[in-house]
Every structure is written in C-alpha cells, then in structure tokens.
Amino acid sequence: MTPPPTSPADGPAHDPAATAREALARLVRDVPDFPEPGVLFKDITPLLADHAGLRAVVDGLAAAGRDAEGRPVVDAVVGLEARGFVLAAPVALALGVGFVPVRKAGKLPGETHEVAYALEYGEAVLQVHRDAVAPGARVLVVDDVLATGGTLAAARALVEACGAHVHAASLLMEISALPGRAALGDLPLHVLTTV
Ligand SMILES: O=P(O)(O)OC[C@H]1O[C@H](OP(=O)(O)OP(=O)(O)O)[C@H](O)[C@@H]1O
Ligand SMILES: Nc1ncnc2[nH]cnc12
Secondary structure, three states, X not given: OOOOOOOHHXXXXXXXXXHHHHHHHHHOEEEEOOOOOOOEEEEOHHHHOOHHHHHHHXXXXXXXXXXXXXXXXXXXXXXXXXXHHHHHHHHHHHHOOEEEEEEEOOOOOOOEEEEEEEEOOEEXXXXXXXXXXXXXXXXXXXXXXXOOOHHHHHHHHHHHHOOOEEEEEEEEEEOOOOOHHHHOOOOOEEEEEEO
C-alpha cells in the first residue's frame, strides 16, 4: 500500500488548518477606508462565494466545538449578525446542534437580553432572545472578524445573561494591530488566521 505523503517533496499533505489559512489569504479582500477613513476593511464576500474556501473555513471554525477525538462538546452555536450568521449556521449543522442568532437591536420579536457595545467603526446594541439558550448550556460563538473585541464581549455577556457558558469563540481572523484579544480576558479564542 502507498503511504500517505509526508513532506512537500512527496506532494501536498492534507492539513485542514493550512487549507483554511490559504483560502483566507487568497479570498479575503482588503478594502482601504471602508466604512470610514482609516479602516482597512476585510471583505469576506469572495471567500463566501468560493465553495472550497467556504467548506475549508466552516470545517476550521467547527473544530473549536469538538474534543480531541472529534466529538462535539457544545450544545448550541451562536452567530453574530450579520456576517457571523452565514458562518455559524453551517458550523451548527456540522456539529449537530442548533443555531442561535444574536441580532442588532429591534429585530428579535420576543423577550430579549441586550448589551450596548462599541466596535472598530461605531456603536450599537446587540440582543438575544431570553429563552434562546438553555441555562447551563455550552455555547460556541462564531463570527468573522475580531477587531476591538467589543462585539464578542457583548455576545459573551448575552450568553451569560441566559445562564449559559461560552465554551469558546471561533473566528476567521484576528486583526493583531487591535486590542481584541486583551479585551476578552480568559475567553478561549480559536482563530483561523491572524492579519
Ligand atoms: O471586534 P469588533 O471591533 O467588535 O469588530 C468585529 C465585528 O465587526 C463586524 O461586524 P459589523 O457590526 O460591522 O456587522 P455586519 O456583520 O453586519 O457587517 C464583524 O462582523 C464583527 O462582528
Ligand atoms: N477591519 C474590519 N474589517 C472587517 N470587519 C470588521 N469589523 C471590525 N473591524 C473590521
């Protein structure tokens, strides 16, 4: 039987994390001065439009919700409006659990918890349905970008207001020039790439 490739000289080894990083490097577009001067916007729409790239990053994001043997260890996946929704729903399917939306204020019809927060280019209010996450549940939070950490800190506060626990946050990319990681204290972060 032919052994699997072990070095670049033998051919490309199957490394899911490297595949996701390569997709991000190739398919995320930098847009200077959007949505305001001084912001280098990371546009993920080319990545979302590429089936293999989307597949690679969904698999990479879902890994944060599994144990060392690959078994799911979370009870729900929370996605953050709007880009986080696109990624979190397939991650929830991959892990065999449900999807819970955290939305900008005024969009959810039921009783909500809410948190005001600031992000790299503005301020907003996030909400979650009070009954969306069961008390004691272990949650994976999924989003695209970690910049200042304001959005993710607000999402964590909302999950905790439901009496649930954030197992980890899983993100496509961390902007290392911004202080997001420091703002999140002991929250376990799983990032597919750092820019
Ligand atoms: O770390 P932070 O500084 O909080 O920034 C990160 C957040 O900013 C973007 O969301 P945005 O509110 O622009 O929403 P969108 O997905 O609706 O475009 C991004 O999708 C993250 O959620
Ligand atoms: N620079 C950036 N690019 C894309 N999304 C963001 N959210 C916050 N900062 C961002």
